[in-house]
Amino acid sequence: MELLVDAASWVFILTGLFFMLTGSIGVLRMPDVFCRMHAAGMTDTMGAGFVLLGLSLHAGLSLVLARLVLIYAFLLVTSPISSHALARAALAGGVEPYRGEDTPDANGSYRAEGGA
């Protein structure tokens, strides 16, 4: 039983690490802020969620579990709020969203490269 819980927690932690690394690579390689926010949001929900789930299996039923749940609940509330604030600030600050190479923008003109 002990072994089973241990194995499950390692599977969860490794899954979380996979999502965190994927999110980091996404932040590194996506073309502009708005695309990068998508990858960063995945780190906050899936990555943190799986890592904390794996840690909570190690913790068992205790005060430590309550703290882990509190951390995840807080991340779930604050991550969308800061993403929203960031998108709004970037748009107000005049960052042009990336539209790809063959999608026309609002004026109907084509552009080879936008945003970054």
Add this chain to the structure above:
Amino acid sequence: MFVAAVAGILVSMALIMIRACLGPTVYDRVLAVNTFGTKTVLLIAALGFMAGRPDFLDLSLVYALINFIGTIAVLKFFEYGDLGAQRQDLSTGGRD
């Protein structure tokens, strides 16, 4: 085995740090720093389990709070140029 978790988190933090240094606009840097903070929360939690002292979770909880407040404050500063600014008209979005 917690060492593996800590190492993985450190690698992804390093990748995020590259974006924070490169990031062409200031918003890229804010995004990278915010994500870096989230990863720091997880790093402190994993370090606490690695050292056998899960009390470190209190620190990571406080770090999550500080990270959120700091991100919002920096964004407000870059959007309005003033931390105590009144809310502007939404239709112009500050672009006029």
